[in-house]
Amino acid sequence: MEPKLILGSSSPRRQELLKQVHIPFTIRKPEADESQITEQNPEKKVAHLAQFKSRHINLLDSNEVILSADTVVSFQNKIFEKPKSKDEAYHMISLLSGSIHDVYSGFTIRTNTEEKTFVERTEVEFWPLDKQDIQWYISTDDPYDKAGAYGIQSIGAMFVKQIKGDYYNVVGLPISRVVKELTKFGIKSEYN
Numbered sequence: 717m718e719p720k721l722i723l724g725s726s727s728p729r730r731q732e733l734l735k736q737v738h739i740p741f742t743i744r745k746p747e748a749d750e751s752q753i754t755e756q757n758p759e760k761k762v763a764h765l766a767q768f769k770s771r772h773i774n775l776l777d778s779n780e781v782i783l784s785a786d787t788v789v790s791f792q793n794k795i796f797e798k799p800k801s802k803d804e805a806y807h808m809i810s811l812l813s814g815s816i817h818d819v820y821s822g823f824t825i826r827t828n829t830e831e832k833t834f835v836e837r838t839e840v841e842f843w844p845l846d847k848q849d850i851q852w853y854i855s856t857d858d859p860y861d862k863a864g865a866y867g868i869q870s871i872g873a874m875f876v877k878q879i880k881g882d883y884y885n886v887v888g889l890p891i892s893r894v895v896k897e898l899t900k901f902g903i904k905s906e907y908n
């Protein structure tokens with residue numbers, strides 16, 4: 717039986733990135749209480765969360781390959797996940813203003829015989845930002861479903877001075893590395 721990719725994620729960005737490289741998949745969302753993972757090290761946190769999401773998705777067939785992921789922003793030993801309020805979004809963006817922070821994405825690939833987890837880091841530098849710019853930004857919908865309260869691929873692009881590392885890792889999935897690793901599980905782009 718041909719291996720079949722199951723994306724264990726409700727993130728529209730992760731779905732878009734797989735479509736971008738023409739890898740066919742179906743979606744199966746994890747039912748998991750992520751607050752159970754209290755890890756404070758960002759690298760370990762995204763690895764544990766990607767693993768945790770993966771293990772909360774049922775494998776229904778022996779040819780299924782599950783891909784799950786997690787993304788956090790890390791700045792001065794603090795981890796920023798999705799902001800729960802306007803105040804929290806304001807706070808996150810003002811801390812990131814004028815500085816360099818890290819974005820970590822972890823992803824897990826799991827079958828019924830194997831499980832592997834990978835972590836990728838990208839450095840992002842923000843321009844110094846005006847209070848008014850931050851205030852206007854948090855009044856849009858952009859920050860609230862994104863780690864660190866910004867979207868590099870959307871309005872948040874205007875904050876970004878430069879990045880070092882994989883852009884797609886910031887958007888939620890280091891897609892070229894994901895493709896490389898999926899190939900080892902027999903999952904390929906439709907064009908291969």
Ligand SMILES: Cc1cn([C@H]2C[C@H](O)[C@@H](COP(=O)(O)OP(=O)(O)OP(=O)(O)O)O2)c(=O)[nH]c1=O
Pocket residue numbers: 724725726727729730769785786787788789798819861862863864866867868869872886887888
């Ligand atoms: C920093 C940053 C994050 N993000 C997103 C990627 C992730 O979707 C999100 C972090 O939340 P996650 O918990 O990693 O993912 P999710 O809840 O959206 O989806 P699921 O758990 O079902 O896979 O932040 C951007 O889209 N752009 C950015 O610039």
